Amino acid sequence: MRRLLSTLIACLSCQAWAAGSDYQLTPLPIAEGVYSFIGEQADFTPSNGGNIVNTGFIVGTEGVVVIDTGPSRRYGEQMRAAIARITPKPIALVINTHHHPDHFLGNQAFADAPIGALAETGKGIASEGDAFAENLFRLTGDWMSGTELKAPDQTLQAGPLKAGGRSLILLALKGHTDADLAVFDEDSATLFAGDLVFNLRAPTTPHANLTHWKDTLQALDAFMKDHRVRALVPGHGPIARDARPIAWTRDWLTWLDRSLRESAAEGLDMNETLARPLPEAYRDIPVSGAEYRRSVGHLFPAAETHSLQHNN
Amino acid sequence: MIKLASTLACAILLTTAVTPPVLATERPTDPLDSPRWSDMEKGMLSGAPYVFDTRVRVDAPGTAENPLNVPITIDATALADVKEILVFADFNPILEILRFYPDAAPAYIGFRAKLQQSTPVRAAVRTGDGVWHVGGTLVNTVGGGCTAPSMGSTSSEWQKRLNEVTTRTWNEGPMSGRLRMRIIHPMDTGLIAGIPPFHLESVVLSDEAGHPLARLEVSQPVSENPVFTLSRGSTTGALQAHGRDNNGNTFNVRIPQ
Numbered sequence: 001m002r003r004l005l006s007t008l009i010a011c012l013s014c015q016a017w018a019a020g021s022d023y024q025l026t027p028l029p030i031a032e033g034v035y036s037f038i039g040e041q042a043d044f045t046p047s048n049g050g051n052i053v054n055t056g057f058i059v060g061t062e063g064v065v066v067i068d069t070g071p072s073r074r075y076g077e078q079m080r081a082a083i084a085r086i087t088p089k090p091i092a093l094v095i096n097t098h099h100h101p102d103h104f105l106g107n108q109a110f111a112d113a114p115i116g117a118l119a120e121t122g123k124g125i126a127s128e129g130d131a132f133a134e135n136l137f138r139l140t141g142d143w144m145s146g147t148e149l150k151a152p153d154q155t156l157q158a159g160p161l162k163a164g165g166r167s168l169i170l171l172a173l174k175g176h177t178d179a180d181l182a183v184f185d186e187d188s189a190t191l192f193a194g195d196l197v198f199n200l201r202a203p204t205t206p207h208a209n210l211t212h213w214k215d216t217l218q219a220l221d222a223f224m225k226d227h228r229v230r231a232l233v234p235g236h237g238p239i240a241r242d243a244r245p246i247a248w249t250r251d252w253l254t255w256l257d258r259s260l261r262e263s264a265a266e267g268l269d270m271n272e273t274l275a276r277p278l279p280e281a282y283r284d285i286p287v288s289g290a291e292y293r294r295s296v297g298h299l300f301p302a303a304e305t306h307s308l309q310h311n312n
Numbered sequence: 313m314i315k316l317a318s319t320l321a322c323a324i325l326l327t328t329a330v331t332p333p334v335l336a337t338e339r340p341t342d343p344l345d346s347p348r349w350s351d352m353e354k355g356m357l358s359g360a361p362y363v364f365d366t367r368v369r370v371d372a373p374g375t376a377e378n379p380l381n382v383p384i385t386i387d388a389t390a391l392a393d394v395k396e397i398l399v400f401a402d403f404n405p406i407l408e409i410l411r412f413y414p415d416a417a418p419a420y421i422g423f424r425a426k427l428q429q430s431t432p433v434r435a436a437v438r439t440g441d442g443v444w445h446v447g448g449t450l451v452n453t454v455g456g457g458c459t460a461p462s463m464g465s466t467s468s469e470w471q472k473r474l475n476e477v478t479t480r481t482w483n484e485g486p487m488s489g490r491l492r493m494r495i496i497h498p499m500d501t502g503l504i505a506g507i508p509p510f511h512l513e514s515v516v517l518s519d520e521a522g523h524p525l526a527r528l529e530v531s532q533p534v535s536e537n538p539v540f541t542l543s544r545g546s547t548t549g550a551l552q553a554h555g556r557d558n559n560g561n562t563f564n565v566r567i568p569q
């Protein structure tokens with residue numbers, strides 16, 4: 001009995017150890033030289049350590065382009081180690097698609113490489129990065145130890161970019177935040193859409209402008225057709241070989257926008273809006289209830305303002 | 313003696329639905345089990361008789377993602393003869409959030425508040441007999457709501473729009489009788505060095521003839537650019553709203569039906 005117990009304890013602590021330090025990052029091959037690390041479709045928790053995001057890398061003739069670096073220093077280090085198991089080539093460029101913490105807090109592991117982002121993204125990371133990191137500490141715990149802010153040191157612009165010997169097209173867009181970068185790899189026709197596209201995982205909206213975001217999705221849809229995109233890597237959720245995640249994201253945002261406006265027009269207050277049930281189709285979508293509630297907090301005040309009339 | 317006994321019986325009859333008001337020797341147990349309750353009882357209710365009463369409904373999210381904008385709805389319409397509703401949060405640095413006097417309006421109010429940390433949010437509802445009926449709910453939050461600067465105090469836009477009022481009334485359907493009112497105001501708490509308290513202090517709603525419908529005493533924890541949800545009950549016609557902040561700025565608006 002005592003032996004059984006100690007085995008159990010050993011096992012438990014071994015699991016706890018595994019849960020607390022190893023993200024078990026396995027690169028998913030998408031095309032020749034193109035890989036992604038697919039995160040869980042969940043909220044930030046102490047068990048997933050914030051690994052709820054998709055990151056990726058592209059191996060060129062001269063070096064590696066890294067797209068987003070995950071939620072912590074540890075994630076960045078493990079990502080870099082996983083890349084090194086695929087290729088010995090140096091890191092040519094790290095790209096942060098936007099200023100949300102699960103996309104740039106692994107930057108420290110790439111401090112010796114150039115780290116690029118749109119100008120607004122750089123500003124957002126500099127001003128809000130520390131608060132984001134603090135919040136992730138609170139939500140995930142020990143996984144974050146040693147994580148410090150490492151802001152991008154290069155400003156990226158829309159248009160073609162040669163990096164690591166690979167031909168990329170950078171798309172400077174907005175809607176999920178004020179500055180969202182999508183990265184297109186010409187050789188493989190792979191589009192890394194960042195958080196502009198969610199796939200079967202409820203979109204997050206802390207800095208969203210739904211009108212801009214929906215316009216951007218339309219532009220991305222057109223880009224997919226024009227450039228015959230063969231693989232689409234969303235910021236969260238499984239990768240796709242077609243444009244369905246774009247339509248899926250647009251449908252969610254359209255429903256959310258309409259639902260909040262209707263709610264405000266009907267005279268509901270925030271608590272009543274929070275209590276509204278999700279449509280049948282979204283009830284089983286990962287974290288849909290939690291993201292809806294967060295979105296009400298972010299977006300309902302504007303919908304409400306819209307529904308009121310001036311008296312003075 | 314006989315008279316006293318019958319008065320007592322009457323009191324018991326009236327209060328069978330709830331715990332009787334506290335006597336000096338027995339104190340009701342706080343259903344939210346807050347270590348601050350005895351302070352609240354003394355400080356907020358000044359030792360007046362009270363009961364915890366589930367007929368006072370306090371609705372707020374169990375987990376509030378944004379401590380600057382925690383939606384709170386108080387519904388005490390199940391109680392008769394409501395004179396005053398006092399809303400407070402046990403663990404806020406400024407305890408009192410607002411007081412609502414539903415003179416001729418139903419005892420119902422919704423608004424948003426800033427919470428500094430996880431806390432019980434309470435509504436103490438005073439009825440005509442002088443007894444406070446206390447309801448409440450726990451709100452978990454990451455905190456910081458009271459010591460974060462308002463958007464207003466960090467931009468200059470509000471100065472042009474201070475006390476700008478937007479409203480809407482609903483006269484039919486499920487929300488018939490509802491009034492929503494938003495007032496542009498930074499609602500600075502005074503808890504941040506260099507930013508003095510600057511907040512809406514009172515709002516009085518009256519009917520077209522000037523009879524008071526409801527009065528609000530607003531404290532700093534009410535969120536920036538407050539939005540109030542009220543019910544006008546059976547009062548018809550246009551309404552008037554008069555407001556004043558702690559710096560003496562006022563507004564006076566007519567709200568068409």
Ligand SMILES: [Zn+2]
Pocket residue numbers: 098100176195204235
């Ligand atoms: Zn994001």
